[in-house]
Amino acid sequence: MQLRLLAGIHRIVLRGDAPELADFYPSVGGTADRSAVWPALEPVLRAHVPELRAALEVAPQTNGVGRSVALLVGLSEAVRRTGLRRVRLLEPGASAGLNLLVDHFRFEGDGWSAGPVTASFVLKGCAAPGFVPADFEVVARRGCDLDPFDGTTDEGAAHLRSFIWPHMPERDGRLVAALTTLREHPVTIDRAGAADWVREQLASSEHGSDDVLTVVWHSITRQYWPAAECASMIAAIDEARSRLPVVRVALEDPDPLPTTSTWRPQVEVDDDVIGHCTYHGPPLTLVPAH
Ligand SMILES: C[S@@+](CC[C@H](N)C(=O)[O-])C[C@H]1O[C@@H](n2cnc3c(N)ncnc32)[C@H](O)[C@@H]1O
Numbered sequence: 001m002q003l004r005l006l007a008g009i010h011r012i013v014l015r016g017d018a019p020e021l022a023d024f025y026p027s028v029g030g031t032a033d034r035s036a037v038w039p040a041l042e043p044v045l046r047a048h049v050p051e052l053r054a055a056l057e058v059a060p061q062t063n064g065v066g067r068s069v070a071l072l073v074g075l076s077e078a079v080r081r082t083g084l085r086r087v088r089l090l091e092p093g094a095s096a097g098l099n100l101l102v103d104h105f106r107f108e109g110d111g112w113s114a115g116p117v118t119a120s121f122v123l124k125g126c127a128a129p130g131f132v133p134a135d136f137e138v139v140a141r142r143g144c145d146l147d148p149f150d151g152t153t154d155e156g157a158a159h160l161r162s163f164i165w166p167h168m169p170e171r172d173g174r175l176v177a178a179l180t181t182l183r184e185h186p187v188t189i190d191r192a193g194a195a196d197w198v199r200e201q202l203a204s205s206e207h208g209s210d211d212v213l214t215v216v217w218h219s220i221t222r223q224y225w226p227a228a229e230c231a232s233m234i235a236a237i238d239e240a241r242s243r244l245p246v247v248r249v250a251l252e253d254p255d256p257l258p259t260t261s262t263w264r265p266q267v268e269v270d271d272d273v274i275g276h277c278t279y280h281g282p283p284l285t286l287v288p289a290h
Pocket residue numbers: 061062063064065067092093094095099144145146147148192193194195218219220221224225226229
């Protein structure tokens with residue numbers, strides 16, 4: 001509830017309706033001491049009661065575009081393993097689907113780079129020394145989410161931005177750049193649960209040919225799925241393998257979650273772990289031999 005309330009307040013700040021409170025929000029350039037925020041915050045709460053009550057109905061949802069570096073690395077591995085470079089991307093739990101635009105993003109790592117030099121969204125600090133990006137072409141892309149936001153609308157974009165915490169302006173900058181890309185290249189996100197949707201998409205013959213690699217990609221969403229949903233999606237993918245080339249790529253925590261304080265989410269390519277990065281993406285570390 002408190003996260004929903006804070007996001008509702010953040011939306012008011014982002015649209016410029018609380019200039020005195022904005023001084024405390026790094027996301028709009030504020031630098032004031034946060035511990036002194038209350039006198040500026042209280043009048044904003046009082047002035048926007050109906051809007052903030054409505055905000056309590058909207059569950060937090062982050063579309064973390066820094067996570068696309070894990071997709072790039074996993075996708076490159078999938079392309080190398082299969083020898084197929086034409087890719088159909090399917091993303092369950094996609095939020096607004098921003099990471100489906102991976103081929104429109106630019107990545108800069110230690111000794112390598114990938115993606116168009118003209119990209120609006122440039123992800124710096126990807127690290128992963130020794131990584132060699134594969135050459136691939138995304139021929140189709142589609143996602144699903146239980147509650148997708150349409151990032152091409154002002155309202156959808158405002159919701160997505162409001163869930164980036166205000167003291168993390170770098171993440172907000174990435175999101176804004178990726179939203180620009182989304183407006184130029186909209187993607188379809190179906191309102192659906194992960195497993196049934198993946199099964200339906202894999203059953204569809206569209207783009208499901210022998211020379212197109214289907215990549216089922218998901219990031220920081222599995223932890224919210226019922227266990228049966230996860231097992232059902234894996235079963236759907238395994239069943240499809242006899243009919244078409246398909247690889248699962250993910251950035252997720254394993255279950256159970258390791259208890260070490262240095263734990264970072266893992267990049268999975270089918271049953272293999274090929275790297276690790278933070279919950280928001282860079283820097284990425286490759287597991288030796290990948
Ligand atoms: C933390 S967000 C991550 C979004 C996106 N994958 C990313 O990495 O930016 C988790 C998303 O999973 C979605 N979600 C949760 N349970 C789901 C399910 N059973 N099926 C489909 N989507 C689900 C939520 O609505 C939310 O958008």
